[in-house]
Amino acid sequence: MARLGFRTGEMRTLVSVLFFLAIFSCAAAYDPLDPNGNITVKWDIMSWTPDGYVAAVTVNNFQMYRHIMSPGWTLGWTWARREVIWAAVGAEATEQGDCSRFKGNVPHCCKKTPTFVDLLPGVPYNQQFTNCCKGGVLSAWGQDPSTAVSSFQLSVGSAGTTNRTVRLPRNFTLLGPGTGSDSKMLSVVEDDAKRKGNGLPLLQCTRHMCPVRVHWHVMLNYKEYWRVKVSITNFNYQMNYTHWTLVMQHPNFNNVTQVFSFDYKPLIAYSSINDTGMFYGMKFFNDRLVQAGEFGFVQSEMLLQKDKNTFTLREGWAFPRKVYFNGDECQFPPPDVYPFLPNSAQKILLSFSALISSFFFLFIAI
Structure with missing residues (x-):
């Protein structure tokens, strides 16, 4: 199991601009065969709402020969404050969290540490977003640049805040088989056993016992x-x-x-x-x-x-x-x-x- 760690650090300066773009990039530990390979998460604020903003989140795999296999990527982070996600297009949260304080219009996700997955192909057009809905199979950049990107859109609200300020999420974590190794910035975990069931992966008995x-x-x-x-x-x-x-x-x-x-x-x-x-x-x-x-x-x-x-x-x-x-x-x-x-x-x-x-x-x- 390859395990990497990534921490962006909290953005402590409040931003009150109409348009904001943040890029969190990780270069995997140096590999002489892919010296410039990295995975980049882009957080792009497209517009403001009465209590928050609408953001486009894009994951680019710039690694030349490491891709994310089925069942695909999972992207998570930690909110800096008490943000909630009112709606999502092109992806969905794995858990809603505790939204009991809301009556009537309930947010899509209220967790402090939300986790999102890509939608499957064939979802209705009103739920799709650019480069979304491929089930998460994120290609290596060298293999196919056009399929080495995945995006979704979020409508974010800041509980108890109505002014146009934002703090970026922190502790981004990307989970998915085959994404690389030894990064100092982006957390990547390869764990087929966890995704396929309890216990270790079942291997045919051979003298080398390699998959x-x-x-x-x-x-x-x-x-x-x-x-x-x-x-x-x-x-x-x-x-x-x-x-x-x-x-x-x-x-x-x-x-x-x-x-x-x-x-x-x-x-x-x-x-x-x-x-x-x-x-x-x-x-x-x-x-x-x-x-x-x-x-x-x-x-x-x-x-x-x-x-x-x-x-x-x-x-x-x-x-x-x-x-x-x-x-x-x-x-x-x-x-x-x-x-x-x-x-x-x-x-x-x-x-x-x-x-x-x-x-x-x-x-x-x-």
Whole structure:
């Protein structure tokens, strides 16, 4: 379980302007493959009401390969005063709280610490808002920027106050599987067990006891090219990995010639280095890992051109340097179990094929 912490600090200066925009941004702990990744919550006051204001709340996922999977995001915060939420469009509170002091017109939510979730697709238009109502599946920015944003609108009232002043909420918390790790500002929790039921997630009994296995298989070694097969297997009976992402770092990714069965996008974190790629399933073909075990897998092959000045298959060079599945870094095997391959002799290479084809060398650690 990845757990991160975020505290905005209370805005103590009262604001009495007609339009106010606040952005709470969190940069996840430094990741060399995504140095600028962050999640931003924007609190935008659109207009004033007799006892409060109307705000548009927007969540942007600017992380390149970490997304929020089903059942989606949950956004919460703590009010600075005794604010209540009269109405919500595009999202809804998970609990109403104690609204007993109100008679007749009852607020949507009276909790000091409200929690909101996205609405499902297909809700009536009068309940929708821009970029709302997708059930919470918030894509990674690198995978699909158009679906890496979610918004909703709130009508906020300040109990006992009628002047146009506002204090910003504090202690923003974003909950959702696959959102990242080690942030200093935004709280992100990955807890499939809590969302799927009591107890630990149910895994198929394997020797590695990991929910996902990534298998890299060196298939063929041509004179100017080499061919690799990548397979991802799901061993978690309770988890459907929807719109998964696979990120790998390898020195030869600057010469990727063709990728089959997966969508591929280079991730160039630094302008002079192109050694990292993001892979994800093709829509309606292999974009989900929906079952555990023998048939719960997706796979692809890729063709890479050799750089004759630097290329070698010696001492583990054929395997990636880093691998992430859904933003979680994979656990590599010990260095002494890597197979050692010849550099050029095709005949000798074939003698190693049986070893390579059965060598599952990457296990995801969650």
